[in-house]
Amino acid sequence: MDHIDRLLLAQLQQDATQSYAALGQAVGLSAGAAHERVRKLRERGVIRRTTIEVDPAAVGSAVLAYVLVDSTSWMGDSANDFAALPEVLEAHVIAGTASVLVKVRTATTEQLQDVLRRIYAIDGVSGTQATVVLETFFERPLSPEATDQT
Numbered sequence: 001m002d003h004i005d006r007l008l009l010a011q012l013q014q015d016a017t018q019s020y021a022a023l024g025q026a027v028g029l030s031a032g033a034a035h036e037r038v039r040k041l042r043e044r045g046v047i048r049r050t051t052i053e054v055d056p057a058a059v060g061s062a063v064l065a066y067v068l069v070d071s072t073s074w075m076g077d078s079a080n081d082f083a084a085l086p087e088v089l090e091a092h093v094i095a096g097t098a099s100v101l102v103k104v105r106t107a108t109t110e111q112l113q114d115v116l117r118r119i120y121a122i123d124g125v126s127g128t129q130a131t132v133v134l135e136t137f138f139e140r141p142l143s144p145e146a147t148d149q150t
Contacts, residue, residue, distance in 0.1 A: 001046065004027055005041060006144040007027040008023060008037055009144035010143065010144055012038070012047070012050075013141045013144075019031070060107045063107065063108060064132070065112055065131060066131045066133070067103075067119065067131075068101055068129040068131075069099055069100035069125055069127075070125070070126045071124045082122070087106050090102060090103040116130060
């Protein structure tokens with residue numbers, strides 16, 4: 001991946017709906033060349049999907065919590081159990097005092113409590129510790145330019 005690919009990724013992260021002509025102009029390529037590079041980035045799995053960013057509060061999911069999940073066994077095989085909970089946005093096997101870290105969004109703290117009960121019901125889970133977010137200063141996507149080594 002070269003500098004142009006990284007610039008293309010940064011442009012797409014800002015607005016994935018822009019035309020290949022606009023993408024090419026932003027990075028100094030023709031529309032066709034920009035299209036070809038984006039196609040290759042998709043084929044190589046660098047671009048996994050194209051999506052939109054939704055305001056969680058606007059769709060009734062204003063409560064954000066990060067939950068540390070303790071376990072009595074290896075949780076690496078529990079991905080499907082966590083994925084089955086629609087309120088769980090991310091789940092990561094981690095090193096440290098807990099086994100899994102999950103990101104949860106709900107409308108209310110009562111709904112968060114219900115999600116915690118359902119997490120606790122997953123085989124091997126021995127406890128949870130939730131941290132509720134009061135305010136988010138910022139969230140940012142991965143910057144492809146920040147790791148530019150070329």
